[in-house]
Amino acid sequence: MTRFSQSVSALRSSAIRDLMSLATRPDMISFAGGMPDNELFPIHEVQEIVDNLSVKEQQVAMQYGPTTGYPPLLEALGEWLRKKGFPMDTNKLIITTGSLQAINIWAKMFIDPGDVVLTENPAFIGALSAFGSYMPTIHGINMDGHGILIEPLKEALKLDPKFLYITPTFHNPAGLTYSPERRRELLDVMNATEVPILEDDAYGELWFDEEDKQHIVPLKVQSEKEQQICYTGSFSKIFGPGMRLGWMLVGEEFYRKAELCKQCIDACSPTFTQVLAHRFLVSGQLDSYVASVRSIYHKRCEYMVDAIKRYFPSEASFVEPKGGFYIWVKLPDGIDEMELLKEVIAEGAVFVVGSTFDPQGASNGYIRVSYCNTAEDKIEKGIKIIGDVMKKMMK
Amino acid sequence: MTRFSQSVSALRSSAIRDLMSLATRPDMISFAGGMPDNELFPIHEVQEIVDNLSVKEQQVAMQYGPTTGYPPLLEALGEWLRKKGFPMDTNKLIITTGSLQAINIWAKMFIDPGDVVLTENPAFIGALSAFGSYMPTIHGINMDGHGILIEPLKEALKLDPKFLYITPTFHNPAGLTYSPERRRELLDVMNATEVPILEDDAYGELWFDEEDKQHIVPLKVQSEKEQQICYTGSFSKIFGPGMRLGWMLVGEEFYRKAELCKQCIDACSPTFTQVLAHRFLVSGQLDSYVASVRSIYHKRCEYMVDAIKRYFPSEASFVEPKGGFYIWVKLPDGIDEMELLKEVIAEGAVFVVGSTFDPQGASNGYIRVSYCNTAEDKIEKGIKIIGDVMKKMMK
Incomplete structure (x- = not known):
């Protein structure tokens, strides 16, 4: 067994797993998942x-x-991205088996045991696990409502990190979107270094407001030094996760390494679903489908925001999402998130505790509630359960 | 960049790549690929x-x-394997993104840089690359017509290897099948150790003769110490590689580690194609489909054996396959395989040179010719081209 394998069980808190496994009652209202709603898939x-x-x-x-992807899909996706302003002439696409595989390939390219990598704190658990499996030291950098904090980032860059991993748009779990100013500041700091950036944009298409959308420009699009950035995207939220398709957009230097890494991971991503994704994209169905789910997720988000305002104690705070799947709620002081989870499960609802997304698994006084996979009537009922338990615990 | 990434271009001989890239004429007769024939897929x-x-x-x-697979497929595949004698009560299945991913997961579980792993020599290039990406020392053990050589295996076991990787049935590239006696000897040697075995059986269903089949028993089925063995199989040759589905069958101890490894590689294999594979399997269509392609591959193999006997110089030798996709031909002394490849490509045919499958990439005086993807009339024409060039080179 490798050192990683020996340590692997430590990666996941068994206490959390045990608790979550209780949440299997058929009438359980779940705000825990990060998957689209089954009812919304374009099955016809x-x-x-x-x-x-x-x-x-x-x-x-x-x-x-081909290892890098089904050529017609690469071409169609490339055109789709070009129209969004991506620098397609100086970059190449690789279709990956979900965007998690892109993250894994990136980790395989960069991490030797003991290396430092920088992430936001909190960060996507899938990326933390993928990085963790290569045995780095993960250094998390805190965020405020506008994005990653610049001064701690500058400090962390002194640690000689292998790369910085960020999700500037519709963050999982933090629900926030970097402001244009913070994006600029981040790029100014990073452009002065040679530290590569892994920009995860799995939720980027799920904006709620045309007006907001104008201010949300991927770093890969706006950076003067875009070769520094590996941009990853996903078909999971704009088609279906069961297709297991995502992509990475990188310059020539990283492209060749990534292709060789992918070659020994799974040879190629499923051609069957790539053929379907190609047709879905070139027919224009993808764009109209995404437009339709955007408005549904927007409505669910509004319902949840409204319910939180009504049922959570006023001491709970959060940033209202501009897109994506999640709300990240700071609990009132003194409420233990594990205790809260236990009691909420007993009442018939479930969410994810914040420590799940902390690079060191530390308790942080936050919870993540997803609105993506729950119909409106259940949102109100479930949020009321959580709010009521919070209020009871505060007494 | 990791040490692996820095070394990664060395993994593949660019000389071979350059040569193979010449083989793109539309009328080229290819014996190079390891893919099924497009015309044979069960598209209807x-x-x-x-x-x-x-x-x-x-x-x-x-x-x-679920990370371990679509439950109805796991159940149906488990029953299918149980009927073949596999110890399903003491083992668990994981659906993987092709059986290459199973090999990669295994490598991730076992290999720290510098560790020794044992393989056959020659061995499947995909496995060699997957192992290589974790930076071990790969020690290849020679084979004869009955399988891996036992004395060199005993010697190699003194190197304290992390595992032994073997393909006892319809070997890629060596085309051979371990004899019952060699299987027994191998198990006797390995059972006396705690060294795990990775048994790759991607081609196991593609036997040509009911009689032969009786003597071909997977090690996982016959070993008294079956927990030592991870058995991998694939839907690529019995359904379609574009589905990207394979499996690993392991005891509880390895199962939990493998699940966690897979979680951070791609979260789950494509559900879409798992749903199709489930229906294909439970309807009985898989078994009847395999029966039909078996006879086609058998016929192509016979054609190729016959053509080789007619057109290759008598100094070329090979073991006649009992199943699978490949014939592994020992060239007459003094014929350089790269030179042969170059001239054969110029004449309109292509194969793979033996050094591709050598753990150290060393020249070994063999070539691999596949009959899986070439119709009968072209087999004769292509083999004649190779034979004629050989004879010319011998003069």
């Missing part, structure tokens, strides 16, 4: 796509494909 | 399966699934 469109594949496409769909 | 069955999915199945197909 997919059926129609399959019915209209040519024989050639059907055969190709069942065959191995 | 897949279309029918998709058309008959319930709404629930369609939704589940697009959603994240």
Whole structure:
């Protein structure tokens, strides 16, 4: 067994796992997941796509494909990104088996045991686990409502990190979106270094407001030194996670290394679902589908914000999301999040405790509630349960 | 960049790559690939399966699934394996993104830089690359027509290896199948140690003869110490590689580590294709499909064996395959395989040179010719090209 394997069980708090495993009652209201709602998937469109594949496409769909991706999908996705302003002439795309695989490939490219990597704190648990499996020291940098804090970032850069991992848009779990000013400050600091940036944009398409959208520009698009940035995206939230498709957009230097890494991870991503994603994208169905789910997630978010304002004690605070799946709630002082979780599960609802997203697994007085996968009526009921338990605990 | 990334370009011989890239003429006869023939895929069955999915199945197909696999597929595959004699009560299945991912997970579980791992020589290039990415010392053990050589294996076990990787059935590239006696000897030696075995059986279903099949028993089935063995299989040759589905069958101890490794590699394998594989398996279509392709591959193999006997110089030798995709030909003394490849490509055919499958990339005087993906008429034509060039070079 490797050192990683020997330590691997320590990666996950068994206390949390045990608690979550209680949350299996069929009537349980779950704000825990980060998956889209089953009811929202474009199943009819997919059926129609399959019915209209040519024989050639059907055969190709069942065959191995190039490691970097199914060429028609690479081309269509490249055009789609070009229209959004991405520097496609100086970068290359790799289709990955979910964007988590892109993160894993990146980790494999950069992390030797003991290396320092920088992340936000909190950060996406999948990325923390992927990095952790290569045995680095993960240094988390705190955020405020505008994004990562610049002074702590400057300090952390003195640790000679291998890269900085960030999710500037619709953050998981923090629900926040970096302000234009913070993006600029971040780029100014990073551009003065050679430290690569891994920009995770899994939720970027799920904005709620056309006006907000104008101010949300991916770092990869606006940086004067864009070769420093690996940009990852995902089909999970704009098509379906079961397709296991994501991508990474990188310059030539990183591209060749990433291709070789992917070659020995799974040879290629599923061609079958790449063929479907290609058709979904070029038909324009993807864009109209995303437009429709945006408004549904927006409505659910508004419901949840409204319910939190009504049912949570006023001492609980949060930043209102501009898109994505999550609200990150700071608990009133003195409420233990594990204790809260236990009592809320007993009452029939469930969420994720903040320590899950802390690079060191430390308790931080936050909880993450997702609105992505819960219908409106249940949102109100579940949030009331959490609020009531909080109020009881405060007495 | 990690030490692995810095060394990664050394993993692949650029000379071979450059040569192979010449082999792109549309009329080129290729014996190089290890993929099934596009024409043989069960595309109508897949279309029918998709058309008959319930709404629930369609939704589940697009959603994240459990890391270890789509439960109905795990159950059906478990039953299928149980009927073949596998010890299902003492082992657990994990669905992987191709069986290459199972090999990669295994490597991640066991290899710290500098560790020794044992493989056959030659060995599957995908496994060599996956292992290599974790920076071990790979020690290859030679084979004869009956399997791995026992005395060199005993010697190699003194190197304190982390595991032994083998493909006892329809070997890629060596085309051979371990004899019952060699399997027994191997197990006797290994059972006396605690060294885990990774048994790769990607081609196991592709036997040519009912009689032969009786003597081909996976080590995982016959070992008295089966917990020592991780058995991997694949849907690539019995359904389609584009589905990216394989599996690993392991005891509880390895199962938990493997699950955690997979969690940070891609979270789960494509649910969409798992739903299709489940239906294909439980309907009985998989078994009838495999029966049909078996006879086609058998016929192609016979054609190729016959053509080799007619067109290759008598000094070239090989073991006649009992199944699988490949013939491994020992070249007459004095023929340089790279030189041969170059001239054969110029004449319109292509194969893979033996050094590709050597753990150290050393030249070994062998070539691999695949019959899986070439129709009968082209087999004769292509083999004649190779034979003629050989004869010319011998003059």
